[in-house]
Amino acid sequence: MKTRTPRERRQERTRHDILTAAIDIIAEDGADQLSLREIARRIDYSPAALYRHFDSKEAIVDAVCNEANRRLGDSLAVVPETLPPVEYLIELGMAYLRFADENPQHFHFIATWQIPMPPDVTREDIEQAADNPDDPFSRLYRGIQRGIDAGKLHVRPGYGALEMAFSVWALAHGMAVLQTQRLGRMPIDFPAANRQAFADFITGMGSA
Amino acid sequence: MKTRTPRERRQERTRHDILTAAIDIIAEDGADQLSLREIARRIDYSPAALYRHFDSKEAIVDAVCNEANRRLGDSLAVVPETLPPVEYLIELGMAYLRFADENPQHFHFIATWQIPMPPDVTREDIEQAADNPDDPFSRLYRGIQRGIDAGKLHVRPGYGALEMAFSVWALAHGMAVLQTQRLGRMPIDFPAANRQAFADFITGMGSA
DNA sequence: ATAATATGTGAACACTGTTCACAATTTGAA
DNA sequence: TTCAAATTGTGAACAGTGTTCACATATTAT
Known part of the structure; x- marks a missing residue:
């Protein structure tokens, strides 16, 4: 089963949006300006929504590091x-x-x-x-x-x-x-x- | 005028207490546990009092760095x-x-x-x-x-x-x-x- | 004694990461 | 198609942060 379900595709896209927003924030304003609320603001989600895709801020930061x-x-x-x-x-x-x-x-x-x-x-x-x-x-x-x-x-x-x-x-x-x-x-x-x-x-x- | 007034001596002592508390916190719990409120707690001051001796947390951190x-x-x-x-x-x-x-x-x-x-x-x-x-x-x-x-x-x-x-x-x-x-x-x-x-x-x- | 200065405080403000009950949606199966 | 289950998003709240400010107290200098 190489092709993924729509749900998985959306999930992946949202994860990607989160990481992209995080990387943009770091590049624009520096790492200390990186906050879950600012990420959420940029991708038009509520801060709590990020927790459906990452366990914590640390998990997001780890992904950015990778x-x-x-x-x-x-x-x-x-x-x-x-x-x-x-x-x-x-x-x-x-x-x-x-x-x-x-x-x-x-x-x-x-x-x-x-x-x-x-x-x-x-x-x-x-x-x-x-x-x-x-x-x-x-x-x-x-x-x-x-x-x-x-x-x-x-x-x-x-x-x-x-x-x-x-x-x-x-x-x-x-x-x-x-x-x-x-x-x-x-x-x-x-x-x-x-x-x-x-x-x-x-x-x-x-x-x- | 080499000898300082009592007020200056107290001031200096308080500054020293603040820095010592900050250094202890870093040594015991790590740098990310360093907070003004924890410093204040340890030396029995209110958090706001620290601002009579340092301009900001950054100023305290700078002093610790030195x-x-x-x-x-x-x-x-x-x-x-x-x-x-x-x-x-x-x-x-x-x-x-x-x-x-x-x-x-x-x-x-x-x-x-x-x-x-x-x-x-x-x-x-x-x-x-x-x-x-x-x-x-x-x-x-x-x-x-x-x-x-x-x-x-x-x-x-x-x-x-x-x-x-x-x-x-x-x-x-x-x-x-x-x-x-x-x-x-x-x-x-x-x-x-x-x-x-x-x-x-x-x-x-x-x-x- | 009095005016000026210095020092400490509690309350508030705007943030932060995180949790949770709740609603809406999407999915898979009967 | 219907219906239960799982997924996804939300607003509100909690505890924490640095910081400010009016206010009170204590110390200094005149």
Whole structure:
């Protein structure tokens, strides 16, 4: 049964309207202006009606986060995987920063919101999840492994692909947070400096 | 006139009580449980009374942020400045991460809250502020400069001490954010991995 | 003693997320 | 077609939030 009933289609459409309204509010007025009443106002529903489609505001915010994460994946997808490993990792980081710069509200939202982690994540889980072609972290993870395979990144005891991926992610994330929220007005040519920082970090990870 | 009037002493004490209550609430129940009414309840005032001492909740939060920043400065101060530059920078980063790990609520608060930056910051401003011995960023900045002077860090066109300090700060900040809020349950030996990442980054910044 | 200032309060306002009894609609089956 | 069941939307209410304001009290300075 691939085709859905009218009711399910309407339900899906309403869910979509709610999320679209939420995303618009965030983009226009910022995340702290997001309220159930404002969402309801925009889509001509009563505030209580939202509870027929989402369990809570938190559920709506989670859905918005997932959508933002999907868009981040799209932004990272433009980096061609045919690039040599080192260049690929640098461009991946730059794409991450571009996303944060062009969608500051959404990025701040992602960066701020508490995402509960599944309590136990094993290395096997991560290996398997790495197959997901669109997941942002998986993209980075595969890029790191290509760098290792090409001999450009140097594995050390207790410091393998996962640790490298985490560290590079942390560098990019920290840059994005500081630039969008805090130190963005410093007299720095951020794109140039960021590119150099990525290059230095990857160089350091490749030294014997 | 160094000695203050009784009224000023009471005023100062009340301000201190308010901030202490706010910090306690954050430490005990988390930043989202911080409300003026709960602060007032704890110090036996009416909510309206807080407005005789602070302009708004935001003003209270700003003061808490400053206090948290001061404590961060204390945590960084334990790293002896007599260490060789590279080791000093690594230990400074580790101290930053230790602070975030041991005061997750306060760190999340600092990391989350929007601090408005003075609109224009010049290099001269930063050079002067670098004299402040206790400011966390200044500490890092001076450590970077020691590394440069010792020939351990390699200055490039458009990538000097300020850019290096910003990048190292970003790496540490990103690690702290991800570990305390997001990926802390990954199967990684974080202290060891973080140390290696700092070392790699600094190595990379020293390569010709 | 008196006028000026500072400090604290209760009540109210406009918000927020959430719940709930109730009505209207849509659905699936007899 | 009829009828019961499930779904969807609503207004009202509740407890909570930050904030304001007229009013009373207490402290200071003249």
